[in-house]
Amino acid sequence: xxxxxxxxxxxxxxxxxxxxxxxxxxxxxxxxxxxxxxxxxxxxxxxxxxxxxxxxxxxxxxxxxxxxxxxxxxxxxxxxxxxxxxxxxxxxxxxxxxxxxxxxxxxxxxxxxxxxxxxxxxxxxxxxxxxxxxxxxxxxxxxxxxxxxxxxxxxxxxxxxxxxxxxxxxxxxxxxxxxxxxxxxxxxxxxxxxxxxxxxxxxxxxxxxxxxxxxxxxxxxxxxxxxxxxxxxxxxxxxxxxxxxxxxxxxxxxxxxxxxxxxxxxxxxxxxxxxxxxxxxxxxxx
Amino acid sequence: xxxxxxxxxxxxxxxxxxxxxxxxxxxxxxxxxxxxxxxxxxxxxxxxxxxxxxxxxxxxxxxxxxxxxxxxxxxxxxxxxxxxxxxxxxxxxxxxxxxxxxxxxxxxxxxxxxxxxxxxxxxxxxxxxxxxxxxxxxxxxxxxxxxxxxxxxxxxxxxxxxxxxxxxxxxxxxxxxxxxxxxxxxxxxxxxxxxxxxxxxxxxxxxxxxxxxxxxxxxxxxxxxxxxxxxxxxxxxxxxxxxxxxxxxxxxxxxxxxxxxxxxxxxxxxxxxxxxxxxx
Numbered sequence: 001x002x003x004x005x006x007x008x009x010x011x012x013x014x015x016x017x018x019x020x021x022x023x024x025x026x027x028x029x030x031x032x033x034x035x036x037x038x039x040x041x042x043x044x045x046x047x048x049x050x051x052x053x054x055x056x057x058x059x060x061x062x063x064x065x066x067x068x069x070x071x072x073x074x075x076x077x078x079x080x081x082x083x084x085x086x087x088x089x090x091x092x093x094x095x096x097x098x099x100x101x102x103x104x105x106x107x108x109x110x111x112x113x114x115x116x117x118x119x120x121x122x123x124x125x126x127x128x129x130x131x132x133x134x135x136x137x138x139x140x141x142x143x144x145x146x147x148x149x150x151x152x153x154x155x156x157x158x159x160x161x162x163x164x165x166x167x168x169x170x171x172x173x174x175x176x177x178x179x180x181x182x183x184x185x186x187x188x189x190x191x192x193x194x195x196x197x198x199x200x201x202x203x204x205x206x207x208x209x210x211x212x213x214x215x216x217x218x219x220x221x222x223x224x225x226x227x228x229x230x231x232x233x234x235x236x237x238x239x240x241x242x243x244x245x246x247x248x249x250x251x252x253x254x255x256x257x258x259x260x261x262x263x264x265x266x267x268x269x270x271x272x273x274x275x276x277x278x279x280x281x282x283x284x285x286x
Numbered sequence: 287x288x289x290x291x292x293x294x295x296x297x298x299x300x301x302x303x304x305x306x307x308x309x310x311x312x313x314x315x316x317x318x319x320x321x322x323x324x325x326x327x328x329x330x331x332x333x334x335x336x337x338x339x340x341x342x343x344x345x346x347x348x349x350x351x352x353x354x355x356x357x358x359x360x361x362x363x364x365x366x367x368x369x370x371x372x373x374x375x376x377x378x379x380x381x382x383x384x385x386x387x388x389x390x391x392x393x394x395x396x397x398x399x400x401x402x403x404x405x406x407x408x409x410x411x412x413x414x415x416x417x418x419x420x421x422x423x424x425x426x427x428x429x430x431x432x433x434x435x436x437x438x439x440x441x442x443x444x445x446x447x448x449x450x451x452x453x454x455x456x457x458x459x460x461x462x463x464x465x466x467x468x469x470x471x472x473x474x475x476x477x478x479x480x481x482x483x484x485x486x487x488x489x490x491x492x493x494x495x496x497x498x499x500x501x502x503x504x505x506x507x508x509x510x511x512x513x514x515x516x517x518x519x520x521x522x523x524x525x526x527x528x529x530x531x532x533x534x535x536x537x538x539x540x541x542x543x544x545x546x547x548x549x550x551x552x553x554x555x556x557x558x559x560x561x562x563x564x565x566x
Contacts, residue, residue, distance in 0.1 A: 067438035067439045067440040067442060068438075068439050068440070080438065080439060082436045082438070082444060082446060083436060083446065091444075091446070093436070093438060093442075093444045095442070194442070196440040196441075196442055198440065199440060246460075
């Protein structure tokens, strides 16, 4: 009891002096990154295309803290890399990392690896995005199109054994808000990041595949591994739920594709209290 | 009160008939660290369809043994090979075979396993390989690894592993090793590194409990591993040099047949002094 008293007095006074901090900041995505040419459909057939701006077209954004930027090895700013081993791009050795939106399994395998959290308000929003925007409707395990939000909800409740939408991460509040310039902003937190004075905060947005000719693969992402994640089996319904690859921030060049957006690498942190803003202003083009 | 509790705990130990000393490796005189020199890269055309047996590819693959290292010392074997300019497959098989009743039988087996493996006769050796220039050990003297420290432009140190022998496990778990008695293999791309020396390390993870000598077979084969499809019966007789190899040949034959054959073999030898299988 007597030993406990001094310990109680220490509450709130103990500084561990760890080199890790929680970085809190913001990503800014140009309006152009959420603007894509999408197919116009009639009776399931592509009859043309139109340009739309839709925040649901924003894929997961990967943000990392790095030692610096390499502007010579690629056609875009890339984190500085360690030695090249066996011909592979070098590891960028991030000090920490996070995402703005992550892959989540939205009950149907047809949209596995295609749904990012923080992009959809409700079930109807998902049905609308895949059916009307991408031309690749949500279908069940028998190939039947899901057009009712109630059906979607009921199937999710059965699949996950839940009783409330609050238990699902892929619907709810949207992460992005439109700023005065018409661009989109979202906050991020990068927990337990090793702080080095002058370190660079770099990130990229994995844009979904959107073809106005063949819509079959619309909505897929290069950073999602369809064979990973939870395996779900119920009788003859065998599902791979998909998950992000585990070395995206170490080897980003392996995942970047034409259409993705990266930051220019100019965001640095000189103080642990800095709140960096990462603007993904560089578009990867052919 | 405390004395009573202590006494109770000590009394609770009565009945343990194991001191643990039987699990200590014996000093067999077999070297724990060896260097095997340079290996040729074997053409897959020379690999027999029913597996490589001792003596068939003499001088091209190696059947060897490793003794238990002293405490605190890493044991193992090393050898080199020259890059071909393309993919090569390194295959290592420690003695002898391993299975459990709980695992699913392989596709070509006719039923589940009825008995458990006697694990006391199995060795576990792990495979690593990379450019010889990055190898930190002294061949034949001290086993090393392929690790180095890279300091980035901010002065932060990062450990880099130059081991190119990367094996994936279930659910794509990266950088894993097989367990006791289980074959290990990996593909190394020697593109643009033809003629460059690579070092392979057969690192001793565990010598068998029964004789303290880890027998193994190892070789380097031209081409991708997918074409070779190495599995437990790719190398046969990998226990040839071992002292307790009296039943291994029959056991491996039964294992490489099917589960029913293995079950029958086990049933016939459950009462042996040193049984190859256990009924638990």
